[in-house]
Amino acid sequence: MADGRWGEAVESWRSLEGKEAVGVGEECRKCNEAVCLLYTGRLEEARAVLEGLVDEGKVAAGGVFNLATVYELCSDASRGLKMGLAERVAGLGVEMVGASFKM
Known part of the structure; x- marks a missing residue:
């Protein structure tokens, strides 16, 4: 990732799936994978992961x-999507500030 080799980084993050011994939690691994997908222009895949x-x-x-x-x-209707995301997160009992949702 640090070298900007995003496509290779996607595959590296995916290769760690299920390997808890490496010290990277699954949530962290998936977030990093999604960021790499974002930088390769694979927005729908990044969206699905997140x-x-x-x-x-x-x-x-x-x-x-x-x-x-x-x-x-991904969308001209991002505000509605972000509002829905905020509602989903709140429904999980997690409190976050508006900045987390970019609102």
Whole structure:
């Protein structure tokens, strides 16, 4: 990632799936994978990865912020998508500030 080799980084992050011994949690791995997908222009894949984390109840400020960014890049209706995301996160009992949702 640091070298800007985003496509290779996607594959590297994916290769760590299920390998807890490497010291990287699954949420962190998926967030990094999604960022790399974003930088390779694979927005729908990045969106699916990040939305999957929310579906699993795994929400952190960084992942939510990244998903809000993907919404801005994917749709003219990003405000509605971000509002829906805020409602989903609140429904999980997680409190976050508006900045996490880029509002």
